[in-house]
Structures are given as C-alpha cells and as structure tokens.
Amino acid sequence: xxxxxxxxxxxxxxxxxxxxxxxxxxxxxxxxxxxxxxxxxxxxxxxxxxxxxxxxxxxxxxxxxxxxxx
Numbered sequence: 001x002x003x004x005x006x007x008x009x010x011x012x013x014x015x016x017x018x019x020x021x022x023x024x025x026x027x028x029x030x031x032x033x034x035x036x037x038x039x040x041x042x043x044x045x046x047x048x049x050x051x052x053x054x055x056x057x058x059x060x061x062x063x064x065x066x067x068x069x070x
Contacts, residue, residue, distance in 0.1 A: 001035060002060040003052060011050065012060050013037040023053060030054060 002012030017034040031054040037044045 001033070001052075001057045003056055004058050009042050011035075011037055011041045011043045013041055013050075015057075016049075033057060 001015050003010040013035045015033050016036045018031050019034075020029055021032040022028070023030045023032075033052050033054065035050050035052055035057075037048055037050060043050065
C-alpha cells in the first residue's frame, strides 16, 4: 500500500494490522491501518512504522519488492 499523493514519492509499505478508531475530522469511526514502511520509502530513514486512515491509502504494485527482513 502507499499513501495517495500528488507526487511519486509517497511513502509505501506493507499493512501489518488494522484497528477501528474514531476519526475526528470525519466525525465517525473508520478503519486505521498500521503500515511497515519499505526500507526505500522516503520516511524510512527516521520511522519504521506509521498509521493511515483507509481513505488515505491505495494499492501499490511494485515490481521491486523491498526486503522487509532487515
């Protein structure tokens, strides 16, 4: 998965979990996902995991599957 972005440098990685959480901006309960960032994702230099709301993500098929077994 990767974050929906206007540029091609959006962070991306694997979904490793999800939970139902209240989203204050939408004023409703929504799925939130725990993302293990790919080693070559731009934020991976300072962060290994991140969360994202379902509406912020899109499926991303990358030919070069990163090695997540650091």
